[in-house]
Amino acid sequence: MRTGNETWSVPCYLSGISKSQVSRLCAEIDERVQTFLHRPIEGDWPYLWIDATYLKVREAGRIVSVAAIIAIGANTDGRREVLGLHVGASEAEPFWTEFLRNLMRRGLRGVKLITSDSHEGLKKAVRKVMHATWQRCRVHFMRNVLVHAPAGQRRMVSALIGTIFAQETEHAARSQWRTVADQLRERFPKIAKLMDEAEDDVLAHMTFPREHWCKLHSTNPLERLNGEIKRRTDVVGIFPNEAAIYRLVGAMLLEQNDEWSLQRRYMTLETLANLGENPTISLPAVAS
Numbered sequence: 001m002r003t004g005n006e007t008w009s010v011p012c013y014l015s016g017i018s019k020s021q022v023s024r025l026c027a028e029i030d031e032r033v034q035t036f037l038h039r040p041i042e043g044d045w046p047y048l049w050i051d052a053t054y055l056k057v058r059e060a061g062r063i064v065s066v067a068a069i070i071a072i073g074a075n076t077d078g079r080r081e082v083l084g085l086h087v088g089a090s091e092a093e094p095f096w097t098e099f100l101r102n103l104m105r106r107g108l109r110g111v112k113l114i115t116s117d118s119h120e121g122l123k124k125a126v127r128k129v130m131h132a133t134w135q136r137c138r139v140h141f142m143r144n145v146l147v148h149a150p151a152g153q154r155r156m157v158s159a160l161i162g163t164i165f166a167q168e169t170e171h172a173a174r175s176q177w178r179t180v181a182d183q184l185r186e187r188f189p190k191i192a193k194l195m196d197e198a199e200d201d202v203l204a205h206m207t208f209p210r211e212h213w214c215k216l217h218s219t220n221p222l223e224r225l226n227g228e229i230k231r232r233t234d235v236v237g238i239f240p241n242e243a244a245i246y247r248l249v250g251a252m253l254l255e256q257n258d259e260w261s262l263q264r265r266y267m268t269l270e271t272l273a274n275l276g277e278n279p280t281i282s283l284p285a286v287a288s
Contacts, residue, residue, distance in 0.1 A: 026247065033250035036257070037085055041103065044110030045073040045083070046275040051116060051222040052091065053229050057239040066242065067091050068229070068249055069099055072222060076110070076272050078265030080221070082253045083108065087242050096125035104129065112275060113208060115219055136201035138165070139218040148190040157184065157191065165217070170206035177203065211271040225256055
């Protein structure tokens with residue numbers, strides 16, 4: 001359903017609802033979503049996951065593809081929250097830089113690691129805006145690698161690279177990485193070259209507590225959320241404008257954030273103890 005100014009895109013399909021009621025409902029949703037997306041960010045957030053979902057929108061009489069960038073974070077209380085949403089037609093460095101600076105203006109601090117797919121613009125923006133380590137999503141990296149292997153050899157290549165991630169320490173993983181790259185070099189030179197270039201970025205998470213590795217090595221914490229966004233936005237098809245994207249996707253993120261607030265901690269306090277900007281100091285007991 002759309003109003004005359006094409007700002008309504010939430011698929012409610014209700015009959016007998018007037019345009020004024022639709023407008024009032026839209027205004028209420030917009031106010032809640034904007035309040036949520038611009039709220040102050042408090043505390044330290046050592047981990048940040050960022051990913052993009054691509055949607056179609058009408059712009060100046062044309063249909064274009066835009067990126068809806070979503071950031072979620074885990075704070076030193078072990079809680080995760082949706083921290084930001086930004087919609088734009090480009091993933092160049094200025095786009096990412098503005099997104100990260102907006103998060104900083106709202107109070108984001110204490111970021112140690114940012115996990116994302118390999119977006120050159122984001123990598124440059126991270127270096128410019130934040131003093132944080134960048135982790136290349138392992139899942140996306142494997143997809144990039146397997147493109148260069150014949151279909152019949154992909155399972156073997158995947159299993160061989162998988163031995164790297166089964167290692168117990170960063171040192172062992174880096175040693176195995178180089179061993180595997182050398183084993184693949186003659187038959188799959190493009191894969192070996194990718195591995196040579198990506199070692200530091202794909203293994204960056206291993207400098208953090210081992211208890212967190214399974215959550216840090218990829219953008220998986222965002223995958224389920226992005227899947228639900230795609231499912232609901234596919235119903236809309238083409239958005240009339242960017243405001244409609246913010247309304248629908250922002251409302252979904254608000255709903256997800258509320259659900260996370262009721263769940264148990266995403267990470268334990270004990271494993272996060274030394275990651276804050278002001279870690280808790282245990283004082284010796286006073287003798288009685």
